[in-house]
Amino acid sequence: xxLKQQVGEKAAEYVKEGMVVGLGTGSxxxxxxxALGKRVKEGLTITGVTTSTQTKxxxxxxxxxxxxxxxxxxxxxxxxxADEIDANYQGVKGGGGALLxxxxxxxxxxxxxxxxxxxxMVKTLxxxxxxxxxxxxxxxxxxxxxxxxxxxxxxxxNEDGENYLTDxxxxxxxxxxxxxxxxxxLAEWLDGLTGVMEHGLFLNRVNTIIVGHESGLEIIE
Ligand code: 5RP
Numbered sequence: 001x002x003l004k005q006q007v008g009e010k011a012a013e014y015v016k017e018g019m020v021v022g023l024g025t026g027s028x029x030x031x032x033x034x035a036l037g038k039r040v041k042e043g044l045t046i047t048g049v050t051t052s053t054q055t056k057x058x059x060x061x062x063x064x065x066x067x068x069x070x071x072x073x074x075x076x077x078x079x080x081x082a083d084e085i086d087a088n089y090q091g092v093k094g095g096g097g098a099l100l101x102x103x104x105x106x107x108x109x110x111x112x113x114x115x116x117x118x119x120x121m122v123k124t125l126x127x128x129x130x131x132x133x134x135x136x137x138x139x140x141x142x143x144x145x146x147x148x149x150x151x152x153x154x155x156x157x158n159e160d161g162e163n164y165l166t167d168x169x170x171x172x173x174x175x176x177x178x179x180x181x182x183x184x185x186l187a188e189w190l191d192g193l194t195g196v197m198e199h200g201l202f203l204n205r206v207n208t209i210i211v212g213h214e215s216g217l218e219i220i221e
Pocket of ligand 1: 024028081097
């Protein structure tokens, strides 16, 4: 069993009867959703809140009852993947393009678990390009601003070479910064830019991290 599957299945064990569960997006979250689908078939009653069309389609196939984030009071637990986690447990997410919905669901969750294989654990964020979700209108102006800052922005493209469209109908600009020295001030600066809908810096947003190592699972609380 690969590391992504191991952490996905482990995280699914944290889900208890009656919970409202935020279902993350990506190749690691995929295994957690599969494991939950199996438990639902065995009689577990939960309500899922999905963070993307991709996860929604998977959960529906598995028969996991779903509600939207607006139909629930609160989310008991969200389980999601991450692209990078630094030594202070700050994260970059959005490689799969679902960062806006993922951050919304995480913000209304009582508890958040990230599931990653060991390759995602880094000293400093930035080797993975930082996704910034932007309004199409004015997006080239944002590209110019990022170029001016030396952030090496690229517009994310789909397989047809067109601008990638998120579930929210936005574009993604990936920032190739190599190293993010001060994630907090970068997040604050991005938050203040008109047209930026969300960015992939997830700071102080996780309670538990399950890391898959070749030598076994590590649980960071
Ligand atoms: C999607 C995400 C994913 O959680 C992140 O990209 C990790 O994906 P994977 O588990 O496929 O490596 O943030 O927007």
